[in-house]
Amino acid sequence: MSVSVNEIQALARENVKRLSPYSSARDEFKGIQDHVFLDANESPYANGFNRYPQPQPPQLLDQLSSIRKVATEQILIGNGSDEILDLLYRAFCEPGKDSVVYMPPTYGMYKVLAGINNVKAKELPLQAGFRLPMQEITRAVEEDPKGLKMLLFCSPNNPTGHSFPAKEIEKILEVFPGLVVIDEAYIDFSSQASWLERLSEFPRLVVTQTFSKAWGMAGLRLGIAYAHPEIISLLKRIKPPYNIDSLSQLQGSEQLESWDEIQRQVSEVLQERSVLAQALAQFSFVEEVFPTDANFLLIRVDDAQRRYDELLARGVVVRNRSKEHGCENCLRITVGTPSENKQLLDMLNQMQST
Ligand SMILES: Cc1ncc(COP(=O)(O)O)c(C=O)c1O
Structure with a gap:
């Protein structure tokens, strides 16, 4: 052997x-x-x-x-x-x-x-x-x-x-x-x-x-x-x-x-990911957008449970990861389709102005 x-x-x-x-x-x-x-x-x-x-x-x-x-x-x-x-x-x-x-x-x-x-x-x-x-x-x-x-x-x-x-x-x-x-x-x-x-x-x-x-x-x-x-x-x-x-x-x-279609979808997610990362960083309640190599973004906000609930009330489900080690007040957000991401940003804008 x-x-x-x-x-x-x-x-x-x-x-x-x-x-x-x-x-x-x-x-x-x-x-x-x-x-x-x-x-x-x-x-x-x-x-x-x-x-x-x-x-x-x-x-x-x-x-x-x-x-x-x-x-x-x-x-x-x-x-x-x-x-x-x-x-x-x-x-x-x-x-x-x-x-x-x-x-x-x-x-x-x-x-x-x-x-x-x-x-x-x-x-x-x-x-x-x-x-x-x-x-x-x-x-x-x-x-x-x-x-x-x-x-x-x-x-x-x-x-x-x-x-x-x-x-x-x-x-x-x-x-x-x-x-x-x-x-x-x-x-x-x-x-x-x-x-x-x-x-x-x-x-x-x-x-x-x-x-x-x-x-x-x-x-x-x-x-x-x-x-x-x-x-x-x-x-x-x-x-x-x-x-x-x-x-x-x-x-x-x-x-x-359908390998070409998979590649096209990955490219779209990557493009959307950088648009989202930049847009998320502009909100006053977002304290940090962590660098990512995946199809999601981890962000630190002022109050994760409050922001999670506000998004949920507007029909957007993200994941509250606050209980994980080193992730206090962190939300994990999956990159969606361009229209889903726009919806997310619209809702965050609404939250910012209330
Ligand atoms: C890091 C990691 N590994 C494995 C899995 C599970 O993958 P599967 O759907 O192939 O069981 C997940 C699912 O979220 C994951 O995040």
């Missing part, structure tokens, strides 16, 4: 390594369409959906492989990236024993999944200016080099919107002994390069992405893990046999064929 495979195996849970995955009818016979299929106790009456889907969608895998330039054996498609994150916890973290590290304020599911899976969460808050706590990360590694199984963060980060510096991420990849999960849910809106380009350099790196943001398919539930083939193989052992339904497989593929 290569060094990388050994390294990954050493991190995985013993029971997962020993597991024989459920072998579905579709796993055992990956067949020619005109055969008579009497192997899966399905209904024989064709309606487009009477057959079980493929355990992983072959067409989607090929499309992702060609768009992102990653081999198909390094890709796993999940029921949203939330399922991918859950699979990572379950494959690598021993309940009641192992720990994960994440840095608030960040995506709330890292904490929720630690709770669900009974995995200890080491929270190392971001420092002033939402900077990575580099010294605290190094100290945590020194204190518990064996028990820290994963470090998770999103870049661009939710809810702050900013990306972390590549040099610091590189340092984390060098010092952290477990898996480093970089959640790139918002990467298509970012001016920074994806870490997919560096996947082959770091065998313990997992990059997650999603169809839910720039690709416009949050309702389908499609998320992606890109990682070393050994990590993908471990995740496949524990995933539900048919985790992606046929409709999502079809619609997801169709959406990726």
